[in-house]
Amino acid sequence: MRGLLLLSVLLGAVLGKEDFVGHQVLRISAVDEAQVQKVKELEDLEHLKLDFWRGPGRPGSPIDVRVPLPSSQAVKVFLEAHGIGYTVMIEDVQSLLDEEQEQMFTFQAWARSTDTFNYATYHTLEEIYGFLDLLVAEHPQLVSKLQIGNSYEGRPIYVLKFSTGGSKRPAIWIDTGIHSREWVTQASGVWFAKKITQDYGQDSTLTAILDSMDIFLEIVTNPDGFAFTHSKNRMWRKTRSLTPGSACVGVDPNRNWDAGFGLSGASSNPCSETYHGKFANSEVEVKSIVDFVKSHGNIKAFISIHSYSQLLLYPYGYKAEAAPDQQELDQLAKSAVTALASLYGTKFKYGSIIKTIYQASGSTVDWTYSQGIKYSFTFELRDTGRYGFLLPASQIIPTAQETWLALRTIMEHTLNHPY
Amino acid sequence: MPPAASTPPAPRPGAPRPAALLLALALSLAGPGLQAAGPGPGSPGVPGVAGVPPPGLLRQAARAALHFLNFRAGSPSGLRVLAAVLRGRAATMRNPPALCFSVPLVISLGGSSVVGIFHQISSQNHVDARRTCRVDLEFTAERYGPEADGRLGRCSARVVFRRQQPRPAVNVTCARFMETSRRRREDLLLYKRAKRLRAPPGATSMPDSHGWIDPSLRPMWDLAFLGSSYVMWERTTQTLHYYMAQLSSVNQWKTNEDAIDFDYTVLLHEFSTQEIIPCRIHLVWYPGKPLKVKYHCQELHTAQEGSGTEGG
Numbered sequence: 001m002r003g004l005l006l007l008s009v010l011l012g013a014v015l016g017k018e019d020f021v022g023h024q025v026l027r028i029s030a031v032d033e034a035q036v037q038k039v040k041e042l043e044d045l046e047h048l049k050l051d052f053w054r055g056p057g058r059p060g061s062p063i064d065v066r067v068p069l070p071s072s073q074a075v076k077v078f079l080e081a082h083g084i085g086y087t088v089m090i091e092d093v094q095s096l097l098d099e100e101q102e103q104m105f106t107f108q109a110w111a112r113s114t115d116t117f118n119y120a121t122y123h124t125l126e127e128i129y130g131f132l133d134l135l136v137a138e139h140p141q142l143v144s145k146l147q148i149g150n151s152y153e154g155r156p157i158y159v160l161k162f163s164t165g166g167s168k169r170p171a172i173w174i175d176t177g178i179h180s181r182e183w184v185t186q187a188s189g190v191w192f193a194k195k196i197t198q199d200y201g202q203d204s205t206l207t208a209i210l211d212s213m214d215i216f217l218e219i220v221t222n223p224d225g226f227a228f229t230h231s232k233n234r235m236w237r238k239t240r241s242l243t244p245g246s247a248c249v250g251v252d253p254n255r256n257w258d259a260g261f262g263l264s265g266a267s268s269n270p271c272s273e274t275y276h277g278k279f280a281n282s283e284v285e286v287k288s289i290v291d292f293v294k295s296h297g298n299i300k301a302f303i304s305i306h307s308y309s310q311l312l313l314y315p316y317g318y319k320a321e322a323a324p325d326q327q328e329l330d331q332l333a334k335s336a337v338t339a340l341a342s343l344y345g346t347k348f349k350y351g352s353i354i355k356t357i358y359q360a361s362g363s364t365v366d367w368t369y370s371q372g373i374k375y376s377f378t379f380e381l382r383d384t385g386r387y388g389f390l391l392p393a394s395q396i397i398p399t400a401q402e403t404w405l406a407l408r409t410i411m412e413h414t415l416n417h418p419y
Numbered sequence: 420m421p422p423a424a425s426t427p428p429a430p431r432p433g434a435p436r437p438a439a440l441l442l443a444l445a446l447s448l449a450g451p452g453l454q455a456a457g458p459g460p461g462s463p464g465v466p467g468v469a470g471v472p473p474p475g476l477l478r479q480a481a482r483a484a485l486h487f488l489n490f491r492a493g494s495p496s497g498l499r500v501l502a503a504v505l506r507g508r509a510a511t512m513r514n515p516p517a518l519c520f521s522v523p524l525v526i527s528l529g530g531s532s533v534v535g536i537f538h539q540i541s542s543q544n545h546v547d548a549r550r551t552c553r554v555d556l557e558f559t560a561e562r563y564g565p566e567a568d569g570r571l572g573r574c575s576a577r578v579v580f581r582r583q584q585p586r587p588a589v590n591v592t593c594a595r596f597m598e599t600s601r602r603r604r605e606d607l608l609l610y611k612r613a614k615r616l617r618a619p620p621g622a623t624s625m626p627d628s629h630g631w632i633d634p635s636l637r638p639m640w641d642l643a644f645l646g647s648s649y650v651m652w653e654r655t656t657q658t659l660h661y662y663m664a665q666l667s668s669v670n671q672w673k674t675n676e677d678a679i680d681f682d683y684t685v686l687l688h689e690f691s692t693q694e695i696i697p698c699r700i701h702l703v704w705y706p707g708k709p710l711k712v713k714y715h716c717q718e719l720h721t722a723q724e725g726s727g728t729e730g731g
Contacts, residue, residue, distance in 0.1 A: 122629050183628075234628045235664065235686065235695045252693075271719065273693040358475075358691050385662040386500070386563075388688055392630030 020097060022069030025053065025090035028079065032059045035084050039063055042078060050075070066093060114138055119191050119400075121393050122183050125155070125227050128220055131190055132158055139197045142210075148218075149288030152241040155223040157288050162196050162215040170418065171214040172301045172411050173293070178253050178285075178364070179237045180225030182307040184381055184391045184399050189219035189305070191400035192407070209411050213300070222253055222285055235389065237273050239283050246270035251277035254306075256286045259366035260318025265359035276362050293371065301375035301414040302368040303407065308388050309357065309380035310348045312337050312406065315369040317353030317360035325374055326352070332413050333377070336406040343402040346382065353378065375414050379403065477507040480554035480587075482660050484576035486652035487589040489563075493710040495641035496605035497597060498563035498648070502571050507556025512579070552580045552657060560593055563644065572596035580657045587655060606706040613638040613679050618672030625666040639681070640666060646702040647685050649712045654687075664688040664695060678705040687716070694719065 030036040039056045042048065048071040054064040067075050079086050090096055111117040114134050123131070136143050142162055149157045163169065176189035196215060199206040209215070220226050224240035238250030248271035255266035258280035262268070266276035281287045293299055314329040323329065333350035340348055353360055357380070365376035382391055382399045391399070481501050489498050556578075559571040576591035597605075616638060625640055626632045632640055643666045651661040664686045673680035682701045689696060698716040 229628075234624075237693060267692075273695075387626060387630050388662050388664050390626045390628065390630040390665060392626070395630070 020066075020093040022072070023066055023093040024069075024072060024088055025064060025066050025093060026075070026079075026086045027089045028063040028065065028084060028086045030056065030059055030061075030063060030084060035059065035082065038082050038084060042075065048075065064089065114194055114197075117190075117194075119187075119194070120397050122187055122396070123190070124230055125220060125223055128186065128190060129156075129158065131193075132160060132219070135160070135193055135197065142197060142200060143193075148292045149284055151222075151224045152239055152284055153224045153227075155227070157223060157285065158218070158220070159292070160193055160217045160219070162200075162210060162217070164200075164210050166212075166214075168296065168298050169212065169214045170298050170300045170414075171216055171296065172209075172303070172414060173216045173218075173299050173368075174303045174305065174407065175218040175221045175289070175364075176305045177219060177226060178221040178304060179306055180222045180229045181235050181237050181389045182381075183229070183389065184307050184396060185305045186220055186226065187393075187396045188381065188400035188403055189217060191397065192404060193217055193219065195400075195404055205408055205412050209415050213411075213415060215411075216299075218289070221289075224285075225250070238275065239285055241277075241283060243270040243275075243278070248275075251275055251283050253283050253286050254304075254364055255360065255362040256280060256283045257290075257362045257364055257367035259363065259370050260316075260361040263318050263361040265318050265354075265361035274360075280362065290367075293368065293373075299368075299373055300419070301377075301410060302365060302373045303375075303377045303379065303410065304364045305379045305381065305403070307381040307391065308383055308385065310346065310382060310384050311356055311378075311380040312340075312348050312350040313353045313356055313365075313378040313380070314350075315352065315366050315376055317363040317366050320354055323352065323369065329375070329377075332375070332410060335413070336377075336409040339409045340402045340406040343405060344398055346402050348406075374419060375410060377410060379406070474504065476509055476552075476554060476657060477504045477556050477558075479655065479657055479660055480507065480509075480556055480576065480578040480580075481558040481574075483578050483580075483587045483652060483655040484556075484558075484574065484589050484591040485560060486648045486655060487587075488574075488591050488593060489645060489648035490652055490710060490712075493645070493704065493708065494602055494606050494706075495609055495638070495645045495704070497602045498641065498644060499560040499572070499593065499596075500563045502559040502561045505557040505559065505573075507554055507558075509552055509554045512551040512553055551582055554578045554580070560596075562596065564641070570596050585653050585656065587652075589652070603707065609638045609641065610679070610706045613642065614674045616672070616674070618669050623669065639669070639672070642679065642681055642702065642704060643683055643685060643700075645704070645710060646681070646683075646700040646712050646714070647687065647698070649710070650685075650698050650700060650714050650716065651687065654689075654716075658691055660690050661687045661696075662690070667697065670699070678703045678708075 028039055030039055036056050036059055042050060042065075043052060043056065049068050050071065051066040052063070053066060054062060056063050065075075076086070111131070111134070114131065117131055117134070132145050136145050142164065144161045144163070146159045146161055147156050148159050151157055174189070174192065176192075177186035179185075196206065196210075196217075200210050201207055222239055225236050225238060228236045228240055236250070238252050240250055242249060243251070251270075252266065252272075252274045255261075255274050255276040261280040262276055265274075267274045269275060277283055281290055293302075312333045314326075314333060315323045330351070337348040337350050340346060349356060353363065353365075363378070365378050369376040381403060382395060478501065481504055485499055485501055554577070555575075557573065557575045560574050561569065561571050572594045574591060574593035576589060578591075579588040581587070616636070618639070619636065625636060625643075644663055647663045651663070654661060666683060667686050668684045669682075670684065671680065671682035680701075680703050682699075684697055684699045687696045687698055688694075696716050696719070698714050700712060700714040703711040
């Protein structure tokens with residue numbers, strides 16, 4: 001109650017630019033009807049400018065009143081003279097307001113720059129979209145924001161483009177958050193975006209990469225699902241599309257790609273978490289990427305990031321046959337996880353999807369690989385099941401830092417092995 | 420107390436008959452440039468080939484064994500999780516024993532490969548769910564929780580999976596990584612803290628969306644995991660395995676009597692189907708006594724509901 005009142009006072013202060021220095025809030029205890037009447041007399045004295053937060057009522061019911069500094073003495077003398085007990089609930093309203101306002105701005109959703117943005121906490125969709133705009137505004141020469149489509153529920157789907165020029169340069173694609181409950185991935189994506197802008201011109205590897213290639217980063221690949229994890233169900237994985245004829249919602253966007261679509265390794269049951277959808281690319285979130293990749297035509301590495309399990313995976317997911325580039329991909333995966341482990345000792349296993357995690361059909365990197373994108377990888381980030389999807393926010397930055405080393409390894413290899 | 424169970428020597432698997440026939444058939448089709456990989460006489464070698472069970476199956480067995488061990492030990496301070504599988508073998512219970520998983524036959528004719536000629540062959544991790552499967556294995560385990568100090572204890576186990584039925588039979592022994600007296604002390608401390616704890620109201624999620632668990636509520640979390648171990652043991656099969664994703668509500672937390680009486684709901688995450696399964700669990704725990712637990716899991720869209728009871 002007090003908080004609500006304080007908030008309205010604060011708003012009043014902000015809007016009406018009032019000052020509450022020296023104002024006190026008194027809690028008056030009127031023990032009988034006579035005392036209640038006396039306090040009501042106080043109420044009528046307009047020149048005192050009293051502000052009753054909780055007005056006089058029944059005897060015994062506390063009466064809370066904000067007393068401006070000039071009236072303070074008079075009110076206290078009056079109460080004491082009539083034997084009416086009171087306590088000082090708030091010594092100085094202004095200092096309390098200042099403190100609250102400071103707190104509000106510290107934890108404020110909308111940071112004023114990407115330097116004050118809090119990377120060590122999980123954010124809402126609005127906060128992340130706000131971050132995108134901040135980053136672009138701060139680095140207009142390097143970063144631009146593309147809209148590649150709209151989600152099922154009409155939310156814009158954004159991709160950040162990091163480029164130092166050229167035209168349709170060979171590119172690297174990174175996406176996070178295709179499964180909305182895997183919160184450490186979107187959070188890492190935000191960190192990667194900032195990291196790229198910090199390291200260009202500072203880190204020789206990243207600089208060399210960006211001098212010849214572009215990087216595309218889609219941070220919230222499943223915005224509807226992500227919004228749903230905030231509003232209704234933290235464990236939501238799929239999109240939020242409606243399936244005619246079913247009460248169940250959503251398609252697994254990592255089973256909806258046109259590679260082994262509908263084969264073993266996905267479910268045809270709309271209520272299942274691995275429902276593949278009515279047909280390949282039925283999900284606009286998937287189709288948008290497909291269209292982008294096809295029209296770009298020059299993507300050389302495609303990395304899709306999930307959690308959890310601590311794995312680095314390459315095709316195939318839908319069949320046991322080894323990918324033609326299996327040896328090179330395996331070697332590169334090994335280097336990448338070695339780089340990752342060098343930071344905090346986090347151990348990742350690696351291998352093809354089907355051998356390392358499970359059979360999965362219609363998966364992202366099986367499709368991208370079939371399009372000729374040789375360096376197609378899927379990550380499964382921390383942890384291995386202790387917290388699972390609910391990874392403590394304190395682990396966001398360490399996870400992003402170590403994963404970045406693996407990404408850098410893959411990107412560098414891509415740069416040095418053009419095809 | 421870890422259950423004492425000696426691990427009987429595992430019988431050596433002989434060449435499985437149906438696969439041998441297939442191999443013979445495949446070889447009879449041999450032409451120039453033909454290679455075939457398939458089951459041979461049980462020899463250790465490259466995983467996925469010639470008698471070595473797929474690593475997935477061994478991990479499944481290790482998990483089932485540890486869930487069972489955690490449940491039977493009944494000690495929320497002594498919970499263990501899998502660190503790594505060391506070695507193992509798997510065989511069916513038939514006589515003579517055969518491999519209880521299918522190994523793919525990949526035949527390359529010239530440049531192209533033909534996979535899956537024979538209907539029972541599929542992925543390298545395919546486990547033939549129709550058979551009873553006995554797995555003997557050795558693995559390492561470490562302490563569950565933030566107190567994990569990296570110390571590993573060795574375990575050996577025999578786990579029998581029955582035709583995708585629940586309740587794999589488990590015989591497991593683990594080396595102690597904590598002295599019994601210390602573990603008893605820690606259980607007692609946990610018990611005392613639990614007794615003083617007032618339950619948070621109704622549907623409070625632990626961890627919350629941001630992965631936060633109030634440290635003062637740890638006893639509740641550890642007991643929730645202990646009860647979940649029973650459920651996860653029962654439900655683990657050759658292909659299904661579980662993690663405790665979240666304690667989603669505390670229905671009752673009674674500490675006024677001797678034992679802790681805890682009625683709660685957890686969300687279990689089944690990995691291969693990626694499903695989230697709410698299970699209501701009711702446990703009664705007193706340090707040193709066997710855990711009493713019953714549960715009922717909601718089956719969201721598949722046929723079976725699942726419940727179970729285990730009295731001390």
